[in-house]
């Protein structure tokens with residue numbers, strides 16, 4: 001058998017060489033052997049078969065079987081292989097772990113062998129499995145027993161490299177696939193061709209054909225040639241005529257060696273169940289694991305999120321044994337790794353969803369625990385069948401049921417499943433409740449717990465069998481607490497359901513009450529109905545649509561986690577005495593079928609005189625202060641706020657909002673302006689005070705200083721500056737980075753104020769006025785004095801005493817003469 005997966009490539013060149021080995025020409029002996037084998041097919045008698053050798057199988061297949069220690073065929077193998085070799089369509093049903101995989105793989109190999117199938121002939125056999133893990137397992141078994149054949153085989157499952165698969169599709173003789181990925185290749189891959197398909201196998205056929213895969217399978221079947229052999233296998237086989245018609249089976253042979261058996265589950269499987277409250281489950285599971293540390297345990301739960309949470313939680317609690325978790329939302333590589341790890345290890349606990357319930361052949365599993373009641377009997381059989389497999393396999397199954405789920409046991413017993421009730425020794429149960437609560441201080445774990453809670457409640461809510469799965473009987477608060485959640489998460493849909501239920505009950509009570517009162521008032525009921533046209537007995541509030549109205553009311557109040565409101569509302573309803581019908585408000589009745597629009601909400605608020613977005617300020621004396629800016633309103637808003645409700649009918653809301661936006665801008669500007677005025681005033685006062693202080697100090701210092709009036713006037717040299725600019729120019733920090741437009745702004749602001757020089761300066765500081773351009777200095781005439789020379793003179797004169805300076809000036813004048 002040539003296989004083609006990434007794993008094989010990694011394993012080196014040996015297989016690679018074999019893959020491209022030129023096909024041997026079929027020898028004459030081989031032809032003769034095929035003819036001989038085919039002649040034997042008609043003579044097969046299942047009762048006379050003790051070993052595989054007794055079946056007319058090719059040497060290559062027999063060698064492959066022997067090498068893997070398959071000597072004696074199981075009951076399903078004895079029967080199914082014979083009929084399949086004869087070319088019949090088969091509906092195979094046998095207990096879990098009874099060897100159905102070989103029952104279809106052996107005839108499949110023989111079929112292609114007898115037809116001298118080569119690589120050039122393309123896809124000759126197709127095996128479809130509902131899960132990737134099962135497909136992988138079938139592929140591995142095929143590789144083992146088909147080792148001596150020259151066929152190529154491919155594993156086509158989701159989560160793998162599509163490109164890699166795509167290129168090799170035309171070289172494959174046998175494909176093991178999951179429905180989704182197969183259809184993807186059929187749709188997208190031009191190299192995929194199954195027009196010569198000889199044999200189609202559906203493992204776990206009932207699952208492949210059920211609702212979940214219906215559309216995909218229909219599309220696949222449409223693409224397959226109708227001339228083919230079809231084999232369907234499952235422990236819980238479909239007998240639905242519709243399914244058989246879909247697959248266009250031709251007079252299928254029903255092979256069910258265990259049909260007359262006393263039980264539908266393996267004899268070596270010991271099954272028991274316990275009844276406990278929902279909040280006891282985790283404690284029981286924990287204690288079970290702690291008491292079975294040297295065993296291989298598989299625990300099934302209803303949802304991925306539960307599996308994830310319990311795995312995370314138990315890992316943190318450290319039970320003293322390896323823990324694993326397998327569920328659908330895991331990455332494919334992780335799924336593969338976990339699957340292999342669980343197969344390999346012997347003391348380990350695997351938490352899993354129903355992903356692992358069908359077909360998977362985990363070796364030596366000691367215990368299968370079903371922590372949540374399975375959806376139906378078939379699911380129970382497949383889950384429990386993960387233990388006690390093969391000829392000598394032994395195992396035990398434990399089912400945990402809630403008190404109201406105990407009815408499920410009747411279904412099991414009616415389906416020939418021997419299960420007995422056992423009780424848990426309370427002294428051995430140690431619920432790590434306190435530890436769990438402490439661990440949930442970790443925000444992530446808490447979120448995980450919440451998700452687990454929600455997913456479980458939802459799963460119960462969505463179950464079809466309402467006799468067993470009744471979400472109303474589920475103590476959600478206790479369940480939340482057992483997960484470590486002190487405050488139970490708010491389950492919206494549950495509250496809605498309760499609300500609706502109450503409402504229906506109340507309506508019925510209303511109707512009965514009214515009917516009674518009318519009957520008691522002496523009139524014939526029919527008469528009163530016909531007489532009182534305007535007050536009919538069946539009033540609008542009694543009609544079922546009221547339920548709808550309740551939902552609307554509920555939705556309206558339960559926005560954005562306003563959980564308390566919901567509870568309050570629902571609780572109030574609960575408190576309504578059932579015997580006293582509560583008259584609904586007329587406004588509620590009016591809106592029975594109307595959606596609650598924004599306009600309607602506003603109308604209601606206006607009617608009740610509730611003003612939105614209003615704040616009232618009070619003075620220290622307690623008088624309300626009117627904010628004048630609030631007067632700036634668009635005409636439309638004024639009309640609306642004057643409670644002219646009628647306006648709402650004709651309001652163009654877009655226009656309304658645009659007008660309001662404009663008014664908002666005006667209001668904002670005024671606010672800013674007022675703030676600036678206040679700050680200016682403050683600065684002005686401060687400046688005045690400083691000036692007064694300076695004046696006193698300045699007069700003193702001036703008299704002490706040297707008289708430098710003889711020096712040249714700098715204004716004459718640098719040019720005269722505008723008064724208003726002079727101060728600002730000396731403050732470069734305030735002017736950095738602004739453009740000339742800001743000047744205009746500041747000037748406008750200055751003109752708004754009282755117009756004094758001080759004020760303009762304050763204004764400039766306040767607005768950090770833009771850099772002012774220095775007035776271009778009037779160029780000093782060269783003949784008078786050069787600026788550099790002038791600076792030198794100033795420097796020298798500053799360092800001299802008055803008499804020295806006079807002397808120097810005289811010298812200079814004389815030199816000039």
Ligand SMILES: Nc1ncnc2c1ncn2[C@@H]1O[C@H](COP(=O)(O)OP(=O)(O)OP(=O)(O)O)[C@@H](O)[C@H]1O
Pocket residue numbers: 069070071072073074077094095096097098099100101102234235358359360361385389390391
């Ligand atoms: N003839 C045989 N001799 C010995 N062991 C066998 C034989 N046939 C099958 N087995 C072993 O029995 C185990 C169960 O086989 P298999 O997985 O095919 O069961 P199954 O009927 O498909 O189970 P399920 O219904 O759960 O899918 C496997 O470990 C397989 O190797």
